[in-house]
Amino acid sequence: MIFxxxxxxxxxxxxxxxxxxxxxxxxxxxxxxxxxxxxxLFNKKELEKAALFSLxxxxxxxxxxxxxxxxxxxxxxxxxxxxxxxxxxxxSLVVLNILAIVLKTVFRNEKWSLRLYILTLVILLxxxxxxxxLGGTLTHGSDFFNVSQTDQVNVRKNFPLxxxxxxxxxxxxxxxxxxxxxxxxxxxxxxxxxxxxLDLSTFTSIMExxxxxxxxxxxxxxxxxxxxxxxPLNSEDRMPPKGKLQLSNMQLELIKWWVAExxxxxIQIVHMNLPNNIELIFNRSEDLNHPVYSNDTLPHADEVVxxxxxxKGYGVNVIAEDSPFLEVRYxxxxxxxxxxxxxxxxxxxxxxxxxxxxxxxxxEADFSRFENLTRLNLSQTNISDSALKxxxxxxxxxxxxxxxxxxxxxxxxxxxxxxxLKNIYPWNTGIxxxxxxxxxxxxxxxEIFLGVAxxx
Amino acid sequence: MKVDDQRVHxxxxxxxxxxxxxxTSMGLGMFALGALFNPTSLFSKGRxxxxxxxxxxxxxxxxxxxxxxFQSGGPSQHDLFDFKPFLxxxxxxELPDSVRGEQRLTGMSSFQNSFPLVGTRWSFxxxxxxxxxxxxxxxxxxxxSDDLCFVKSVYTESINxxxxxxxxxxxxxxxxxxxxGSWMSYxxxxxxxxxxxxxxxxxxxxxxxxxxxxxxxxxxxxxxPSLHQGVQLRAGEDPVLYLNDPDGLNRMSRRNMISAxxxxxxxxxxxxxxxxxxxxxxxxxxxxxxxxxVPEVTDLSDExxxxxxxxxxxxxxxxxYAANCLMARRxxxxxxxxxxxxxxxxxxxxxxxxxxxxxxxxxDKASAGLITDLKQRGLxxxxxxxxxxxxxxxxxxxxxxxxxTFGRDHHPRxxxxxxxxxxxxxxxxxxxxxxxxxxxIENPVHVHDVQATIMHLLGIDHKRLTYKSQGRNFRLTDVxxxxxxxxxx
Numbered sequence: 006m007i008f009x010x011x012x013x014x015x016x017x018x019x020x021x022x023x024x025x026x027x028x029x030x031x032x033x034x035x036x037x038x039x040x041x042x043x044x045x046l047f048n049k050k051e052l053e054k055a056a057l058f059s060l061x062x063x064x065x066x067x068x069x070x071x072x073x074x075x076x077x078x079x080x081x082x083x084x085x086x087x088x089x090x091x092x093x094x095x096x097s098l099v100v101l102n103i104l105a106i107v108l109k110t111v112f113r114n115e116k117w118s119l120r121l122y123i124l125t126l127v128i129l130l131x132x133x134x135x136x137x138x139l140g141g142t143l144t145h146g147s148d149f150f151n152v153s154q155t156d157q158v159n160v161r162k163n164f165p166l167x168x169x170x171x172x173x174x175x176x177x178x179x180x181x182x183x184x185x186x187x188x189x190x191x192x193x194x195x196x197x198x199x200x201x202x203l204d205l206s207t208f209t210s211i212m213e214x215x216x217x218x219x220x221x222x223x224x225x226x227x228x229x230x231x232x233x234x235x236x237p238l239n240s241e242d243r244m245p246p247k248g249k250l251q252l253s254n255m256q257l258e259l260i261k262w263w264v265a266e267x268x269x270x271x272i273q274i275v276h277m278n279l280p281n282n283i284e285l286i287f288n289r290s291e292d293l294n295h296p297v298y299s300n301d302t303l304p305h306a307d308e309v310v311x312x313x314x315x316x317k318g319y320g321v322n323v324i325a326e327d328s329p330f331l332e333v334r335y336x337x338x339x340x341x342x343x344x345x346x347x348x349x350x351x352x353x354x355x356x357x358x359x360x361x362x363x364x365x366x367x368x369e370a371d372f373s374r375f376e377n378l379t380r381l382n383l384s385q386t387n388i389s390d391s392a393l394k395x396x397x398x399x400x401x402x403x404x405x406x407x408x409x410x411x412x413x414x415x416x417x418x419x420x421x422x423x424x425x426l427k428n429i430y431p432w433n434t435g436i437x438x439x440x441x442x443x444x445x446x447x448x449x450x451x452e453i454f455l456g457v458a459x460x461x
Numbered sequence: 462m463k464v465d466d467q468r469v470h471x472x473x474x475x476x477x478x479x480x481x482x483x484x485t486s487m488g489l490g491m492f493a494l495g496a497l498f499n500p501t502s503l504f505s506k507g508r509x510x511x512x513x514x515x516x517x518x519x520x521x522x523x524x525x526x527x528x529x530x531f532q533s534g535g536p537s538q539h540d541l542f543d544f545k546p547f548l549x550x551x552x553x554x555e556l557p558d559s560v561r562g563e564q565r566l567t568g569m570s571s572f573q574n575s576f577p578l579v580g581t582r583w584s585f586x587x588x589x590x591x592x593x594x595x596x597x598x599x600x601x602x603x604x605x606s607d608d609l610c611f612v613k614s615v616y617t618e619s620i621n622x623x624x625x626x627x628x629x630x631x632x633x634x635x636x637x638x639x640x641x642g643s644w645m646s647y648x649x650x651x652x653x654x655x656x657x658x659x660x661x662x663x664x665x666x667x668x669x670x671x672x673x674x675x676x677x678x679x680x681x682x683x684x685x686p687s688l689h690q691g692v693q694l695r696a697g698e699d700p701v702l703y704l705n706d707p708d709g710l711n712r713m714s715r716r717n718m719i720s721a722x723x724x725x726x727x728x729x730x731x732x733x734x735x736x737x738x739x740x741x742x743x744x745x746x747x748x749x750x751x752x753x754x755v756p757e758v759t760d761l762s763d764e765x766x767x768x769x770x771x772x773x774x775x776x777x778x779x780x781x782y783a784a785n786c787l788m789a790r791r792x793x794x795x796x797x798x799x800x801x802x803x804x805x806x807x808x809x810x811x812x813x814x815x816x817x818x819x820x821x822x823x824x825d826k827a828s829a830g831l832i833t834d835l836k837q838r839g840l841x842x843x844x845x846x847x848x849x850x851x852x853x854x855x856x857x858x859x860x861x862x863x864x865x866t867f868g869r870d871h872h873p874r875x876x877x878x879x880x881x882x883x884x885x886x887x888x889x890x891x892x893x894x895x896x897x898x899x900x901x902i903e904n905p906v907h908v909h910d911v912q913a914t915i916m917h918l919l920g921i922d923h924k925r926l927t928y929k930s931q932g933r934n935f936r937l938t939d940v941x942x943x944x945x946x947x948x949x950x
Binding site: 281282298320322323324325326328334336363364382384404406408428430432433454455456457 | 794920
């Protein structure tokens with residue numbers, strides 16, 4: 006118990022207990038007032054002693070809360086605009102509490118005391134609530150109750166790049182750095198709650214820095230901002246502290262880049278030189294900008310449906326954690342029946358992005374309902390040209406595997422209207438080199454590999 | 462280093478409200494909650510939740526499966542991929558001390574009085590649109606070089622075979638940790654309940670048919686549930702030993718026996734809550750399914766003639782590298798997660814001019830054939846193929862150096878691997894070695910980086926896939942590893 010030996014640590018610890026301790030006086034004093042009123046209104050005499058007892062306990066609890074609150078305020082970081090009234094409200098609360106006790110005990114037989122006592126209790130209750138409210142403002146910010154105001158703040162969730170339709174058109178500070186800082190740091194570094202003297206809400210306030218001084222534009226290595234972000238998670242200096250929402254590696258890279266570029270305010274990413282790692286982030290963000298995978302309006306598929314599909318012999322997995330999208334394979338290859346499969350999968354038709362029916366016995370199939378499909382594997386099936394008609398409406402399809410099927414030239418012409426197609430596998434089908442040429446003219450982005458060993 | 466007393470003291474006193482609450486209220490709460498979640502740890506006799514169930518990937522994967530063409534013994538990068546005209550020029554001259562630096566040597570060449578540099582005996586040329594340098598020893602690989610990504614700056618920690626292969630497979634030189642394939646099986650689960658998610662195929666090299674031995678612990682599951690260990694498919698009658706029923710036992714009896722055994726084991730699970738029993742139940746089921754699936758997958762009679770033209774005639778001979786490559790494609794088609802090949806015999810300490818061409822002949826056509834075959838079947842798109850050994854070979858000669866012969870010793874400081882398929886940028890060469898081909902001078906890639914990259918492509922964050930054993934969480938990449946983003950498509 007070495008920490009007990011050091012006063013600064015004890016005071017720190019007790020100070021940090023304040024948010025815990027304040028609830029005792031709030032609860033106990035409110036209860037005391039309530040019991041006293043109850044007694045007077047309904048003449049419940051038995052409550053008298055309990056109310057007095059509660060006032061005593063409330064007194065000690067408020068002393069304790071006040072003491073710890075004083076120690077906490079020594080840490081700094083709270084806006085004095087709110088802190089000073091909070092402190093005085095707390096002190097008046099104790100005074101009113103003492104007054105109430107004195108009226109109840111010493112002057113209880115005086116005629117005037119009852120009215121004064123009731124008045125004191127009413128004020129006491131008001132002050133308790135007011136003090137608590139100010140404390141809440143210090144901890145949660147003044148807009149905590151204000152729903153509309155929270156909405157007005159430009160809050161981007163998760164990785165901000167995913168919400169930018171054209172990441173490179175974005176402004177580095179306004180569209181990327183500021184939302185990251187707002188989401189991850191804003192709850193403690195805002196104009197109301199300036200922890201460490203640092204307000205990270207606007208460009209100017211960020212540049213002003215906190216207690217450790219303004220940001221030094223000329224020295225990246227001395228950036229306090231970066232140092233704090235990169236401290237180990239267990240370190241006292243680490244920001245955001247352990248237990249708070251952390252920055253992802255990508256977000257950290259972006260912040261580092263912003264610092265390395267000497268904190269630019271008004272510059273679009275297209276006008277900047279992207280270092281390798283940043284270029285990669287933007288390239289990868291295309292993945293997050295994928296028209297299908299980034300759709301976050303789709304609710305997750307019903308777990309019950311997934312379980313019943315698995316029992317029926319479907320391999321069903323979400324493509325990544327937190328994603329609503331599914332990959333589906335059918336395992337009982339010989340027994341596959343296209344109509345039955347379509348019916349089974351109907352409840353999750355919009356969830357399926359990767360669909361593997363390779364090697365199954367299906368012949369005809371209607372894929373039009375699976376409108377989010379990006380990968381479809383029909384290789385080694387009995388599928389023929391007519392089935393490709395339903396594929397021609399799949400605007401998101403990128404990968405289409407048709408090898409070793411009955412598809413012919415005619416079917417391949419259905420594919421020319423699929424703008425997203427990137428990979429087509431027509432090996433070992435009736436599709437001829439001239440069809441491939443035809444397709445390549447219409448889909449210049451697509452890679453079509455006819456294979457090498459199809460002569461036999 | 463000066464120890465700052467004040468800081469040490471502060472560290473010792475590091476208890477604040479957060480820690481305090483965590484250690485007291487949360488600690489006790491979590492203790493109770495933990496008991497609810499994990500009935501084995503406390504007094505409860507409730508049923509153990511199935512902790513073997515696969516998780517979903519951390520991010521959207523680029524590859525769904527891996528074929529690792531492990532070239533065991535250490536292929537000579539100087540004679541295959543890492544072309545050094547300067548080394549040819551310096552042929553016979555002494556290796557400068559400044560290049561060797563503090564590099565340790567193996568006991569096999571450290572006693573040599575002289576370390577003459579030796580250039581390659583084979584001609585190199587640039588191939589494809591990418592202009593990759595490949596030796597004449599690998600004509601088929603050269604022909605598909607636009608589909609490959611050559612990484613010339615891989616380096617490792619170990620200088621001898623077993624620790625180096627163990628390091629590559631398990632992330633640690635000391636044996637006993639789970640193999641890469643076991644980690645993938647544990648992290649991603651199986652997509653085919655009839656075949657093991659981690660399958661191993663071994664072939665012997667013609668260059669040095671007797672060396673180096675491999676140990677089955679290289680594909681062991683370590684502390685992971687034993688369901689995730691690699692299963693070796695052998696050549697010949699019995700691809701998996703003791704898998705077939707003995708004479709006189711029909712399949713129905715076997716089924717009844719396994720069902721009864723399962724019931725008995727379930728009784729034990731409910732009593733002892735040992736996850737290894739659950740693992741055994743699943744293994745019995747898998748083995749039963751494999752009684753039909755393994756003969757099916759190893760039967761090449763449904764493969765057309767054109768396939769053997771592609772992989773080479775050798776592919777008809779079970780147990781050859783070519784046959785294993787073909788098997789790898791068949792396993793990939795059946796969604797086996799991690800297919801690990803080992804081709805032995807790359808350990809050319811002497812007589813490279815005789816041994817190396819034979820080794821290359823073993824693997825060249827089949828490796829290239831595998832890539833082409835995967836590509837035409839649309840499998841290369843989501844299959845990651847890796848070719849490489851546990852380390853490289855020295856720029857200097859080991860043993861007799863004559864006009865007809867020379868050898869090269871183990872060299873961990875740099876070697877070449879190639880990658881292809883799922884999520885890899887093809888048609889590039891990454892990383893550079895110096896003019897001697899001795900040290901990496903640009904974009905070094907550590908073995909842990911390779912592992913992190915493989916996991917990344919499969920949708921796994923290598924820092925997040927952990928397993929607690931002996932009181933701490935383990936990772937394949939230990940506390941190291943950076944994803945090589947530059948080689949990702």
